Amino acid sequence: SMNSDEMRFDRYYEHDEINKYLDSLASSHKNVEVKVIGKSYEGRDIKVIKITNGDGIEKKNSIFIDAGIHAREWIAPATALYVVQQLLNDESMAKILNILDIVVNPVVNPDGYQYTHKKERLWRKTRSKNIPGCVGTDGNRNFDFHWGEVGASPIPCMETYRGNKAFSEKETQALRDAVGEIKDTCKFYLTLHSYGNYMLYPWGYTSKLPDTWKDLDDIAQIGASAIKNATGTTYTVGSSTNVLYAAAGGSDDYMFAVFNVPISITMELPGGGQNGFDMPASKIDETVHESSIGIFAMIQAVGQK
Numbered sequence: 001s002m003n004s005d006e007m008r009f010d011r012y013y014e015h016d017e018i019n020k021y022l023d024s025l026a027s028s029h030k031n032v033e034v035k036v037i038g039k040s041y042e043g044r045d046i047k048v049i050k051i052t053n054g055d056g057i058e059k060k061n062s063i064f065i066d067a068g069i070h071a072r073e074w075i076a077p078a079t080a081l082y083v084v085q086q087l088l089n090d091e092s093m094a095k096i097l098n099i100l101d102i103v104v105n106p107v108v109n110p111d112g113y114q115y116t117h118k119k120e121r122l123w124r125k126t127r128s129k130n131i132p133g134c135v136g137t138d139g140n141r142n143f144d145f146h147w148g149e150v151g152a153s154p155i156p157c158m159e160t161y162r163g164n165k166a167f168s169e170k171e172t173q174a175l176r177d178a179v180g181e182i183k184d185t186c187k188f189y190l191t192l193h194s195y196g197n198y199m200l201y202p203w204g205y206t207s208k209l210p211d212t213w214k215d216l217d218d219i220a221q222i223g224a225s226a227i228k229n230a231t232g233t234t235y236t237v238g239s240s241t242n243v244l245y246a247a248a249g250g251s252d253d254y255m256f257a258v259f260n261v262p263i264s265i266t267m268e269l270p271g272g273g274q275n276g277f278d279m280p281a282s283k284i285d286e287t288v289h290e291s292s293i294g295i296f297a298m299i300q301a302v303g304q305k
């Protein structure tokens, strides 16, 4: 168990440890607030941590980061937690927190995440029951913008099952409501996935580009170049449909189109291990550090706009 106010990135943590860690940060930092934004299908608390500079100014611009909507993508929650730790421990972050409040949901889909720890390492979806013998909905096909169109299966047993309706899942409802709460101030929505080294932006539902695609591309390029310069690792930048594949009902399209968050990016972190999702624990630390360089470069660029 973890009672102390530190997380070491030498192994993957279980969901209850992560929640305890967040609570310990709230007790030890007066500029940190932890909130339950909803319960998962199996009843786990879905938490966000909000980090401010403690000045109490309400209408500051904000940023929302999430991870772990897909259960098996373990490097994503680890990266989100590393970003939280850096924001609190690295004094050079004070400048960012003077301009922006940062809200992080490190595990959107805790039931799936725990299922990958205990039962089936490569599980992707939630754990809600749909038809007998088939469990789970793909959270990143469940958002209510062009829901059910391309790349989102209507078949409950499939890996990319869209759900029986948009926002059928308690987990996607919770994420929607948490971002919705800050939509008037939110300048950047970042969702962490793995794997493949991509900085993706809307649209996922069509190969057309949004009118403001250059703004999206600028920020994504800044993230990719920062990583390239720091470690030599290459990220591919572009719209989801154009550089990866078309998929409707994703969280990034929704936050961008419905909540008008001007910068909305899906970051596909590096892969590792036998199947790409299973990066060895010994590589977590260097990977989350590298990825955070890109994330902080993007946050900084958004803050300066």
Ligand code: ING
Binding pocket: 070, 140, 193, 194, 195, 200, 203, 204, 240, 241, 244, 245, 246, 247, 248, 250, 251, 252, 266, 268
């Ligand atoms: N990749 C994303 C997925 O949900 C994506 C890629 C994001 C496609 C946004 C379209 C829109 O399939 C992973 N690894 O889950």
Ligand code: ZN
Binding pocket: 070, 073, 140, 193, 194
């Ligand atoms: Zn994913």
